[in-house]
Amino acid sequence: MGAVKGVSTIDAPTRSRLTRVILESGPSTAAVLADRLELTPAAVRRHLDHLITDGLVEARDQRSYGQRGRGRPAKVFAITAIGRDRFQHDYDDLAASALRFLAETGGDDAVAAFADQRMADLEERIRPRLEQAPEADRPALLARAMSDEGFAASISSTPAGAQMCQHHCPVAHVAAEFPQMCEAEAAMFSRLLGTHVQRLATIAHGDGVCTTHLPASPTTTERAPS
Template identity: 30%
Template sequence: MGKETNTRQIILTLLKRNQEQTVSALATELGVTEMAVRRHLQGLEKDGFIESRIERQAMGRPTYKYSLTAKGDERFPRNYGDLSLSILKDLEQMSGNEMVDRLFEKRRDRLQEKYETEVKGSLSERVKALARIQNENGYMVDYKQLEDGSYEFIEYNCPISQVAKEYPVACNCEQQLFNKLLETANVERKSCIAKENTNCCVYRLKEQS
């Protein structure tokens, strides 16, 4: 299984470097049979990592050429965190810290407007909807109801932690967003990945008193 996974990754790397490749070219690069390459390509295409197109020849059979899809390209490292941080630092130098705060507040308001129609019902239903939204955005959420009726809301990943370590306003705006979406002022942050040596952000969510 490990060898097969490694071969698939090598194929993706070759397509990343060369943009388009034929079965024959990939087989030569890998030192395997064309049949073996086709098997890997079928799996990668089924998973949505690559796509193929037919290139017709003046003579003979048409040739299939394979290339990465956007999903396949995303498997390669990105440095979005560093880029975002650099942009924020440049903005801070040009316009001051207040402008950075306003940027995060604008993001908070935009996310509220985007999701407020999805988060409704009882507190239980709202917490469930919020967990789904955060999971879709990569936060790896778990939550449970406590004996007093409140909820412990845990995020095991923070996609913006690199930025939040430099700009705590990002965490404050997330807490405010939760308050607004859950329609309660009782959102208490117990721990934070960006601020502490911990593996998760933990919130305590209570019904509005």
């Protein structure tokens, strides 16, 4: 990612790293970013202020998943569409090149193993939000968690369950060449919800959104009144 107009050559590498961490990790607090980058919170906030001024990052209120304590909610910082577009090209080229090398040296199974590991890491972050919730609430919680990871997901009810739409995919260009990425994500959804899911459309294949049918789980169906 090139230096932004008005950014010194000294600060540019740090702000590029900061942008990358937010892009890969999703909306994050200044404290989390400071820990990831091994900087002081004050230094991170200074860089964030510049990135916000340049339109590359925006501040949002942090989502609350339980009873919130007193005081103002912590701010999280997320990549804007401008920031994502500026960063996306170089990131996609690097990721695609790495996966091509992996495919050439280890074959398709190696690419699939990489995709599975990537989704396992994401699943580990998401699972605690779902495992204590009623089964009927899990699709909505999954969509919310995917949004927090940068996928801009929404959920709607259907007669046979729910349908989740992901309006953004951070790895769409890579997934267009390596469908193992989409397959691993769908498998993760199935594990988290305890039911087979059906992918109806993907951004990687040229559709406007990634759409996934999430059937009601077998136990939910069994408990439904006849």
